[in-house]
Amino acid sequence: MKQLILKLGREKSLLRRHPWVFSGAVARVQGDPETGDTVAVRSGSGEFLAWAAYSPASQIRARVWSWDEKERIDGDFLRARLQRALGARERLISAETSDALRLVHGESDGLPGVIADRYGDVMVLQLLSAGAERWRGELADAVHELTGCACVFERSDADVRALEGLPVRSGVLYGGLPAGGVHIREHGLTYGVDVAAGHKTGFYLDQRDNRKRVGELSQGREVLNCFCYTGGFTLNALAGGAQSVLSVDGSAEALAQAKANLSRNDLDAARAEWQEADVFRHLRTLRDQGRSFDLVVLDPPKFAPTAAFAEKAARGYKDINLLALKLLRAGGLLASFSCSGGVSAELFQKILAGAALDAGVEASIVGRFAAAADHPVLLSFPEGDYLKGLLLRRA
Numbered sequence: 001m002k003q004l005i006l007k008l009g010r011e012k013s014l015l016r017r018h019p020w021v022f023s024g025a026v027a028r029v030q031g032d033p034e035t036g037d038t039v040a041v042r043s044g045s046g047e048f049l050a051w052a053a054y055s056p057a058s059q060i061r062a063r064v065w066s067w068d069e070k071e072r073i074d075g076d077f078l079r080a081r082l083q084r085a086l087g088a089r090e091r092l093i094s095a096e097t098s099d100a101l102r103l104v105h106g107e108s109d110g111l112p113g114v115i116a117d118r119y120g121d122v123m124v125l126q127l128l129s130a131g132a133e134r135w136r137g138e139l140a141d142a143v144h145e146l147t148g149c150a151c152v153f154e155r156s157d158a159d160v161r162a163l164e165g166l167p168v169r170s171g172v173l174y175g176g177l178p179a180g181g182v183h184i185r186e187h188g189l190t191y192g193v194d195v196a197a198g199h200k201t202g203f204y205l206d207q208r209d210n211r212k213r214v215g216e217l218s219q220g221r222e223v224l225n226c227f228c229y230t231g232g233f234t235l236n237a238l239a240g241g242a243q244s245v246l247s248v249d250g251s252a253e254a255l256a257q258a259k260a261n262l263s264r265n266d267l268d269a270a271r272a273e274w275q276e277a278d279v280f281r282h283l284r285t286l287r288d289q290g291r292s293f294d295l296v297v298l299d300p301p302k303f304a305p306t307a308a309f310a311e312k313a314a315r316g317y318k319d320i321n322l323l324a325l326k327l328l329r330a331g332g333l334l335a336s337f338s339c340s341g342g343v344s345a346e347l348f349q350k351i352l353a354g355a356a357l358d359a360g361v362e363a364s365i366v367g368r369f370a371a372a373a374d375h376p377v378l379l380s381f382p383e384g385d386y387l388k389g390l391l392l393r394r395a
Contacts, residue, residue: 001040002031004054004062008044017380019064019107021052026061029054035165036134038065038073053112053131057165063112063129075138078111082142085109085116092373093208100184100193101374102205103147108378113164116143117201119184119193122177123149124201127156130164144174151175155201170196183264187212189235190264192257199229199301206339206371206387207232207299213369214297214335215240217391221294224248224286224327226279226320231258233297233335238267242295246273248282280316283323296324298336303343310342314351317343321355325363328394337369337389345388352390367391 006014010025021041033039033054041049041062048069052062065073085104093101104116106128113129125143127133133156144152156169182193186208195202215236223237228247237245249255255274262269275282279300298320303313317338324334338348349365356363369389371377377384 002033002037002054003040003042004029004052005042005046006044006049011043011047011049014041014049014064017067019050019052019112019378019381020060020383021062021064023059023061036130038131040069053129053134055130055164058130058163063107063131065110065112065131075135075142078135078138079142079146081110082116082139082146085111086146088376089374098184098186098208100186100203100205102372103374104143105375106384107381108376108384114139115201117203117205118147118149119182119195119202121150122182122195123147123152124195125152125154125156125173126158126201127154127169128158128160128164130166133164133166140173149175151177153177153195155195158200187215187236189239189261191230191232191235191261192264194230194257198257204229204232204299206375207337208372210335210337210369210372210389211236213367213391214295217333217335218242218245218295221333222292223295223297224293224324225297225299226283226324227298227300228258229254229299231261233299234258234272235261235265235267237295237297238262238271239265242271244271244273246275246293248275248277248279250276250278252276280320280323283320283327287323287326291327292329293327293332294329295333295335296328298324298334299339300337301339303338303340308342309340310347313340313343314347317348317351318355318358321352322359325356325359325361325392325394328361330394332394333366334363334392334394335369335389336392337387339387341383341386343388345385348388349390352392356392362395363392364395365390366393 007027039054050064051066052064100119113132115126117124152174193202218237218240223242223245225233225247228249234247371387
């Protein structure tokens, strides 16, 4: 039998149902498993703990499929897990709210390394672990059959695949992308989504509720949206009645998509200003110009993929938040986000507290942000709680 035997006393996290086995916990490997193979994980005393996918190239040596020794990990198992994930979303996001949502969220849906995002009639499948790659064909078939989407597009091109020793994969698995492009609706707004080359799977579905909240706060305010990507927060701010919105991003392609999204909606383009620039530098430019705003949105890319990068990430987060707080008028609001799994909510709050202190301003937390409901967080897997945000009010 292919199995991992843990060192004595290293089974505690698995007994608490944490789905990862780190390399340092493994005493020996038996049965010569290959990458992605299913192995039995046993304690140092021989007790069965879980069925998991083996990944010899990764520090996460195995990811748990099931805790039930009687379970068989095969196509039927995967199909059942996918059906369960789809069923859990049935009443979470109404069709009136959006026709785009996350249907599978990795470990939190019992499918480690599997992401499935629906954009209208297009399904984007992202396989990030050795186990998910091993069952690639079965997963793609089941996703296609269960969702009925006209197109299934694979975006297995995230950097994390390199840590699993896996090659980049990207392209159509079933059907074809719409000739006119992929378009979605969210809270009454229409967006074009580049599923082939956009960030993540094409759009930040996890920010759905937060975009709406920022829109509700934007009435009559002058807004600065940093790292605007394709304009999600910008469009919501304009729809919410913002007096003006300055949107900054370092990508010309993203800004072009943002402008196209603006034109797709019945919004006043005269209230939108766009700036292609490095956000860190441009915040300093705005400060030197004496600019100020009533609402600032900071939604930067991931600074710390793991806790090992937390110290470096903290400096980056502190820098941009310090500058943003200086640009806020009295009574202004800062919506600040972190999608770094290596930065906890507690650390993020400490960073913002330090930024306010160094900026010489007083600020209060008046709200908190998290990922939308279709991005669940398994209680035994706190690493899944990657997106966090604070809404601050400057005194």
